[in-house]
């Protein structure tokens with residue numbers, strides 16, 4: 001309450017209008033859509049759905065303009081904890097949260113503080129391709145562990161832990177990027193127990209956790225055992241706006257300590273105090289939760305359109321995963337066709353996707369592709385499916 005009374009700095013964020021987005025493609029500006037094709041490879045929120053109006057007349061407390069607590073502003077962490085507790089149906093404590101400037105920033109800090117160059121880390125095969133790049137940028141050796149239809153295979157994981165003594169394990173447990181798979185409760189228990197048994201930090205990149213379309217997924221991995229070395233990473237990028245560059249790490253016990261001791265936070269104080277004040281007020285008023293609800297409805301419809309379109313156009317020679325949330329559908333050609341080799345042909349037809357090989361540390365998944373249902377509307381997704389149907393019918 002006191003914080004609200006001291007609000008005296010007005011912010012008017014200027015965001016580009018939706019119609020300005022369809023312009024020539026330029027990778028350095030991630031909000032522009034290509035005009036020569038429907039690019040299902042892009043894994044971002046649709047710029048037209050970014051909630052500009054929520055940001056039009058917000059004010060922030062003066063204290064947000066000062067250096068803040070290492071873990072992030074307590075007002076914000078309390079609001080975040082309250083919303084998370086409701087959304088994941090578990091008690092999340094503000095003291096278990098560390099504010100970051102997004103999931104990528106969290107992974108960067110984790111690489112710096114929990115590993116040193118030359119260490120091995122375990123990832124899923126396949127996994128989020130930019131995480132692979134990030135890990136390698138830190139001089140880490142990446143070992144890929146196979147998945148099944150319930151996520152990381154526990155036997156293979158245990159063997160890899162014994163063989164490589166990794167600095168940490170990186171997993172995307174919910175609506176996995178790229179496969180859309182969600183680890184069920186029992187698999188999660190198993191992974192958390194293994195992390196504890198081997199004292200090996202388990203990093204759960206959970207940026208899609210809150211994007212469930214019907215039933216909520218099992219809780220974040222950090223909710224399972226307060227004594228296990230588990231760090232759950234969340235972000236507002238996919239559920240509000242990526243330009244905010246705002247996220248969090250949830251962990252209990254001493255697990256956050258190496259990060260809190262980082263010179264980065266000692267010098268600069270907590271990350272993103274201004275942005276977290278803005279988002280904190282959207283949580284407090286409920287405007288964020290309302291937006292998230294409507295976003296999930298739209299994404300659910302788009303998931304249905306893309307899944308149905310692919311099923312119709314590609315036919316029975318494809319296995320097409322139907323995720324219960326998130327952004328991505330993973331489709332695999334059953335006869336071993338090199339989908340990767342057909343990307344150029346697809347672009348020629350005015351459509352593109354990301355080839356499965358991009359997500360594999362071992363160059364696996366040559367017959368798979370990841371397509372995103374978040375970036376385009378239903379009409380464009382239908383068109384994209386028809387074009388994909390032509391590409392694969394020709395081959």
Ligand SMILES: Cc1ncc(COP(=O)(O)O)c(C=O)c1O
Pocket residue numbers: 043101102103104105128172177205207234235236237242246247
């Ligand atoms: C699994 C995963 N982690 C992290 C990110 C990036 O998140 P942020 O914008 O919070 O850095 C993405 C975005 O595609 C993602 O799919």
